[in-house]
Amino acid sequence: MGFIDAFKRWRLARRGLSSGRKRRVHAENPVALTLDRSPWVRFCLYLFFVVWVGVMVLRVAHHTYFAENPMMGGLFGLVVAVTGVAILQMNYEAASLRNGRLVLILAGLAGHMAMVRAISVIVDHLVGDPTGADSQMKFLLIPFALTPMVHAVLLGRGIGIFSTMYAALLGSLVLPERDATLYMAVSLVCGLVAVQAVHRVRKRVQLLRGGVYAGLAALLLCVAFGRIDLMPEMNDKFEGLKQAGLSSLAALGVGIVIALLVSGMLPVLEGAFHLTTDISWLELSDLNHKLLRRLQLEAPGTFHHSLVVASLSEAAAEAVGANAAMCRVSAYFHDIGKLSKPEYFIENQVEGVENPHDTLTPTMSALIIIAHVKDGVDLAVKHKLNPRVIDVIQEHHGDSLVSYFHRRAQEQKKAELEKVEKGLENPEDLPKIDEKNFRYPGPRPRTRESGIVSLADAVESASRSLRKPTPAKIRSMVEDLVDGRVCDGQLSDCVLTLRDLATVKDSFCATLRSMLHTRIDYPKDDERSTIGRKSSSDLERRHGGGTKTQPLKTAPIQPAATPVVTPRQSPAN
Structure with a gap:
């Protein structure tokens, strides 16, 4: 089909009826889309996760609470995994429908579970004495907040809290009984602290702050x-204080290392899973x-229009809890x-310059106006813009009617x-008006952010x-426009x-009132000079002045209870 379309474009180009080029279009890979939405793939992922947890707990049971009954440990792992699923x-x-x-x-979660067990085994192997003082350090080397922080930044606070709970449950199943x-208590607290610290993170320094907070929480607990x-009762006080200091540094250091790891992993994970964080949205908002x-340079009016739309949509998105940074960039x-x-x-x-639409038919004018959506998608794909921005470009007019030129055609x-x-025209020469020719191709907005823009x-x-x-x-x-879009099904x-629409209306009104406020008319220079001359003449007249200009002398300001002396009564005049 691609070869046939290319041949048709070549023939039209030879006849002068086509430019010979094809607009780029934005479409997801159908194979990838099918795999991402397939319920069978989802079922296999769930099954693999449940089996992994059960087998993992069963294999390490002889080192954990289930040493006397490994099968019971495997059953516990299966139950916890199934409840998580x-x-x-x-x-x-929203997360479970995307594989x-x-x-x-x-x-x-599976990787976090394996990491907790690996750290325990490695430290025990290096130290040799699982009950010694040095072995206690292994507990502080566990990255409690790593997985919750990654999930919170990429998928939101809800998934971050879910990850915190199950990282604590699953990790506790593979650690020694003592x-x-x-671990469960520290993991829960550190995870919740980290998730709250990176909620709506917009700067990478906030990740570092979240890691420090998680390290402090682990240290305090x-x-x-x-x-x-911190107050050792050992014979060698110096050695005890040294051990306490190293343990404290380990707790804080692991929190900082977690933040650095998350900061470095984010670009890779965003690209691999087609996600965009607020940090990336702010980077994309560079003008x-x-x-x-x-x-x-080429369309300054459109540029200014886009800036105002960005301000309107960002404020409205903040009001309804949508992604404000995405709205700004998309606008x-x-x-x-x-x-x-x-x-x-x-x-x-x-x-003063002739409007090019004056020489065109309404149908041709509407065709040019409508084409800016497809041209926008073509440019966006060419410059490799974020797919969610391309979706907004494609959807921001939906399949609405270009009403001005449709009315003009009528x-x-x-x-x-x-x-x-x-009897001046032939009825057969009357133009046919098809409403489809005056409608945008769509699709309609499919996300809250696209609808707000x-x-x-x-x-x-x-x-x-x-x-x-x-x-x-x-x-x-604002009421008429929003209600009209709703009635049109856009x-x-x-x-x-x-409720969201009511909040969006209020936000639009507030923003527009601040933008379209009136100002006082200041007089021009010649008007000010005329006013000055009139004021001088009035003063001279009031002070008995004629053609000669006399200095004005005023009486001193007196209290309200004292009668005021007018200039004519003043002895100086």
């Missing part, structure tokens, strides 16, 4: 439960991007398709009908037509609720 499937639908994200979650309960003795630089790029023909869009037209047809009634785009464009904007006019305009595929 059930909770994940029932309560975290790629399931791999990240389940592999993270360490199991303490180990001191509270007696694992670290020095090649496309945005072109937009500033910057949502109209890059206008770079192909910037002069055909009103925000880039210069006053008016022209009405005028032609009048000529037909007068779509509404912000429409609201910003309409706000430019307001004359002497007032809060009431702004509110009426928001049917995204998950914005009626």
Whole structure:
């Protein structure tokens, strides 16, 4: 099919009916998409995870609480794993329906479990005495918050909390009996501290702060439960204090190492699992991007429009709990398709220059306006923008109607009908108006962020037509536009609720009121000089001045209870 399409384009190009090039399109690999959504793949992932946990606990049972009954340990592992899978499937639908994200979650928990056991075995092998003072250090070398922090940054706080609970449960099943309960307590606290510290992380320094907080939590709990003795009762006090100091440094150091590991792993994990953190969104919001630089130079009106849409959508996303950083970046790029023909869009037209649409039919004008969506996707794919940004570019108009040119076509047809009634035109020459030719190709917005950017785009464009904007006019305009989009079905595929829409309206109104506020008219220089001369003349008249200018003398300011002496009564005059 690709060869046939290329041959057809070549033939049209030879006849001068085509440019010979094909727009790039944004589409996911169908094989990858099928694997990512397949329930059979999901079932295999769950089965592998449950079997892995059961076998892992069974194999190390002779070193753990289940030394006397290894089969009981394996059963415990199976039960814990099955409950984890059930909770994940029932309560975290957004993550469980994507097999790629399931791999990240389940592999993270399985890897965390193996890491805890490996650290215990390696330290015991190097030290030789499992009950010695040096062996106690192995507990402090466990990276309690590693997996919860990774999951919280990449998949959100909910998954981070789930990961914290099951990392604590699974890890306690593979540790010696004397360490199991303490590990569970420390792991839970450190994981929750780390997850809360990196919630909505936007700077890498916040990761380091989260690691330090997790290390401090581990240190305090180990001191509270007696694992670290800050006041040793040993014969050699110096050796005891040295041991306590090394243990404290180990707890803090592991927290810092965890933060550095997560910071280094994030770019790899984001690329492998097609995820984008707020840190990456902020990096993408750099206005020095090649496309945005072109937009500033070639389509300055569109660039300014995009900045305002970014402010509107970011504030609204913050209000409803959507991804505000994604909304800002997507709004910057949502109209890059206008770079192909910037002069055909009103925000880039210069006053006094002929409007190119005046020489075109309404159908052709609508075709050019609609084409900016496909041109935007083509540019975005060429410059390898984030796939979620490309989705917003493709969806921000949905399949809405280009109402201005559709109405203009109807008016022209009405005028032609009048000529037909007068016998001046042939009825067969009347143009046919098909509404499909005046609608964007879609799809409609499918995410909350895409829906918010779509509404912000429409609201910003309409706000430019307001004359002497007032809060009431702004509110009426926002209500009409949002309700019109809802009635047209443009928001049917995204998950914005009626409560979300009410919050979005309030946010739009508040932002527009701050942007469209009025200012005082200051007089010009010649007006100020005229006012100054009039004021001088008034003063001279009041002070009895004629053609000669006399210095003005005023009486001193007196208290309110004292009668004020006017200049005419003053002895100085």
